[in-house]
Amino acid sequence: MRAVRQAVIDIGSNTVRLVVYAGSPRAPLPIYNEKSRVKLGACLAGDGEIDKATMKKALAALARFETLARTMKVDSLRVVATAATREAKNGQELVEKAAALGINVDVLDGDAEATAAGYGVLSDNPFANGYVGDLGGGSLELIRIADGTLGARVSLPLGTLRHDILTGKSSKQITQMLRDDIAKTMGQSAFPIETGLPFYMIGGSWRTFARLHMHETGYPLTILSNYEIPPEAPELLTPLVQDKDALTRSNVVAAGRISALPSATALLSGIVGLLMPSKLVTSIYGLREGLLYEQLTAEERSQDPLIAAARFEGARLGRFPFHGDALAEWIAPVFAGQGAQDARLCRVACLLSDSVWNVNPEYRADHALDLALDGSWPGVSASDRAVIAAALWTVHAGKRTLPEMLTALAKPGALAQAVIWGLAIRLAHRLDGGTGGALPDSRIDGDGATLRLHLSGSAVRLQSNSVARRLQALGEALGYAQTEIMG
Template sequence: MIAEWSAPRWAPPSPDRAVIDIGSNTVRLVVYSGAQRAPDVWLNEKVAARLGRDLADTGRISDKAADMALVALRRFGALLSGLGVRQVEVVATAAARDATNGGEFLDKVRALGLEPRLLTGEEEARASACGVISAFPGAHGVVADLGGGSLELVSIEGEQAHQGVSLPLGTLRLGALRKRGAGPFKDTVHQALAQEGWAAAHPGPLYMVGGTWRAFARFAMQLLGHPLHDPHGLEMGVEEADRIARDLVRADPAKLKEDADLPTMRAVSLPDAAALLRVMLAELQPTALVFSSWGLREGLLHQKLPPLARRQDPLLVGVSHFTAPRGGSISRAATIAGWTADVARGEGAYSERLRLAAIMLALAAARLEPNIRSRHARDWALEKRWIGLDMGGRARLAAALVGACDKPALPPELLALADEPLLREALGWGLAVRLCRRLGGGSRLSLAGSALRVRDGKLVLWFDPSQADLVADTVRADLATLAKWLGMSPEIVVGEKVAALPI
């Protein structure tokens, strides 16, 4: 299983692939580096050309919007040339698909030396779904990707995208629909969703993809005093989401921009999106909302992955790629995970993958100066955008790093994200890693000549006589701290065979 988790041997990162997304609201370039299964963003640049802003009135991409997009695309081409990135996928979505002059616009894009692929509505929906599948292994439910020109819905289950549809309910169209009145707006959305009965029949949460949904999530996090800032992985109850949406429907965009610190484009579209969301919740009846920062672009990358790479654990691949150059290789972490296994009380693969990720991060954090170690470790766990990890998992990682780097006490912000027993267990992982490092710097020789065992209510640290010189007051102190946290008494044994310790 470790082989499936492992990232490639570390080498200095360089950008090697990119996606250009010609959307109805924005034209965006994202350049990636790093592991295939958990890519890092090297460069992310967008221009709000709003290609779809006049579709409802004229059916065309305006000359002004097209010119703005082409200027941006010309720059993107120059950036890619300078970076030496040759694996580039260029896709166009609803605006180019629906506009009467969409083909003419794409010809101008080709004249720049780019090769745009016009996605069908179903292809766009499936790509977005693959982004969610990549970010949330085992996800099941319905993906709702809200763009400027369209709303994509697609059911996912068993690591596969199933039924999908693209509806003309993008943020650039919603304003005109709402001007007809609340009743006609609700009827229009209801009729569009009712025709896709599979979406309501498919159980599970709604996976919310798109910048406007993320703006909704950030607004909700501020309103509720959520301790984190990144909405990726946020799970929200349906009643709470509907209550927030009900208030947002009547919100003033200018006040939203000022009070919630939202970009103008998102502040303008948020009340319309909230009105759409209320009908979606009533019609589709999901079990919850889960917000994803991964969508179409990451889905396009996922679709190209070989089968072996798709089966890798994205959390462990991403963490190992991050920590390997910082002294936290997955092989070293696996050795420490084995040495500390007796005090790991968690059950199942989920706890073990979290524990392995926590050990890698703890090893990397140990290389930081003491005055910045705790702060950076906290941000790595809670704010860095790990894939394949929910908010509760982030809190458990943070608790483990508190144990490894700081005083053994749970920060209140973590208690808002996960149950206390799980956090206490994770903090114990960190204390065990601290003891392991204190013992012999985490060296293989010190680990081979020692063992940590739970025996008859005692936490026993055993040493082979060849390693007896490692016993010190600092080791005794860390053993006592871990034992106290676990509700045991500490004991050090030198010389007996580890198998002979009383059970």
Template sequence: MIMLVPENNHNTAVIDIGSNSVRLVIYRIEGRSIWPLFNEKILAGLGRDLRQTECLHPQGKKDTLIALRRFKAILESYTLSKVHVVATAALRDAADGPEFAHEIERVTGFKVRTLTGREEAHYAGQGVRCGQLEAEGFVGDLGGSSLELINLDPQSTFKGLTLPLGPFALGAPKPMDVEKTYGLIRTQLDPLRSQFRAKTFHAVGGAWRNLALIWMMKVNYPLQIIQQFELSARDALTIARLVAIQSPTSLEKFPGVSKRRMENISYAALVLQGLIECFEIETICFSANGLREGLLFDDLPDTYKNLDPLIEGCANFGARHGISENLGPALAAWATEFYDSVDVDRPSEKLIKAAAKLADIGARLHPDHRADLVCDQVLRAPIPGQNHAERVFLACALYTRYSGDAYTKEPVLVSRILGDERHLQATQLGLTLRLGCDLSAKSAKLLKMAHIRQDDKTLIVSAKAGWDDLLLGEQTRKRARALANALKLSLRTESY
């Protein structure tokens, strides 16, 4: 029996029965943050022959039931607030879809909710907003049998649609006639030009994520993280056209993509090419979130939905490492007050707040390795709401916070993603946080007793009268001198 217990911070699960894959993901919900705890899928191919037979694939049905029985046993070992069991285009369109949904309930006890195309589009859009609240443009979620499209413009009256443009609907796993298939794709997309013209397209779905990974590997891109990875339309067209014309044998040479995915990826590439060329897209932003995260985001209280996913993610990530909830906001306010006095380019308020909330995550790590371990955690943690440049910025800032040095261990991250100017900003912020943490012994109360500011060519570190001997000791002066040097300022300490 699956135990369901409602609570503020809780575990929940989604079973997603798609045309190609059947997947279970168990999540931890902490306020606005949604963390995957367990993720398992099988490529059952339920929609494999749907276009020819109008029925679900027989072996796919058997494989799905086996997987769902396993998923039930797994879920019975967790305490959960809710279990979503949803099905998409294959069960929606197949003549035997309702019958199979009843069989699933009889065999496993799972009551399947078969989503409409509009619901599927809505949840895909919500999944993108869950990870990137300020996202603009439109979303495309490519599954095995269908493509869902939805605008992210809150003023749009158009609520999304579904099109038969998934690989199985276009003929997969048979070899593709590129010219004929592209004509079918454009026939579906061309009438929608006025509804979906936008500079940014958010790509959702496993086949498109694999396209992004292939591009990363071909150009030796230094950060293989899908969430908010961006490609120009030119680069996306290059990889899409390359993959679309490859034979299955040639595709198998690409590392990191399963053989079953390769059956569909040429079709997915051609659909992406059609979207770019039809809607005159300029940037493709790949999302690791989709329908499953959208279901959970939709369930959150409205007060949570408009919170910044990066700030909330950093706060919850920090709390998991034992950081005081008061330290981050105090450090952010302290650093912001300093930046208001300094004649340098400053980081965004969001990045200052995010870095401050992560400023003590290395407290329980070995002191000889803190800087490297913290940097790697921040660089690769599943914290949403940040593009790749922001991710590298925070990793560099936190490395400096613990080491006192600029991050130079992977210079390609800086040269290809961040840039020298922002690298300098990250170093200066890291030194500011290092000074604040050591000056106050990571106490928000003590931090209020000291301030830093620039006065002409001097960095002034001041402490409240009576506290100067306690706060302006040898370690504080050492940390302050490092920050002053990075800003090319002299240093003075005083009481007030």
């Protein structure tokens, strides 16, 4: 299983940021993240030039981040700059001074920036069908995505550092301004509008809005990835985002984000009026992840990022030679009628089922729960996380009663199914001690009344009362009247 370490330095309009990734190429995991709030984009609202102090600060950040990346022995390093650098009158001076430090900066044009943002969402949600919006300090990129590919895309001069453009405008006026700007940039019909599709939000200000929505609705998790918001939320939260004192008291919005939040929310309301989306989806994947996705082979892109991430972590954390996929195939006959999404989540549970062995036995179930709920898993909703957590909790707790939090995130039927996956995995772990050694010489099936565990070869010697009890627990959960071990 190939592991890589990659780094991206992103010279944005608000910050210069270094992110270092490790793990599977298809599901890179951030292992280091640091930013310097340089605010290059301030020049966009002024005379159009980066002043000397800001230039010096940006170069110092670049020098530090490039040194850190090299010290971390990354396999690849990409340094890119976006709207502020490409629009500043002296943006090329920044590029040349960076080159003198041995740092090659690639200044992305609007189309390249939009392309990377669109690929960022596809790297997380390969089957996403909707629109992507990437709101930075100096620009807004809109991208149509469907069937794993990018459609029309446009870069507009609307960013959090250009908030004066939005001041005093209603949502309807901002919607019309978006229409006009798109037509001016691309022509009247070059960016088709399809209503009723999800809108994927990228950018720090929109993530802050999502965090505020979580707080106001009492959402039980703080995981922003793929957090879903109803389209009417920007209008409903507008009075709050305009109240600086209330935002400060909430302890949810960082001080540096408070001033940008009203314009970011107003712009989001305008986009809702333009696209009339079915929902707003928060994305923590964006330009940087899109740049990494662009480097993948066609075969790597075709992989499910969630499966790739779980397989990598399962192999890294497991006790024995990895057999998570074999385990998924072993229990599959019991769940032959389940759909593709259920089979996907069941496989993830199998891949991660041996990942907390080094925790004290009294706390393994809790750690397994946290692994599923809080891990950096791509391509999952909160409901998906809860379903995986229910399966892993059952593997290690052996109980069919789940923590109350899970019932707030997923439907009862989905959780009940996950518990049965957990009981099946729990049986397999006890049969051969979690080694996977008995899987080739055993199988489980049922005839309507009896659930049977068939053993052959050396697996016949693995029978025990404990194995029989776990088989019985699985049979009862599946509704079988009796269970039997044959061999």
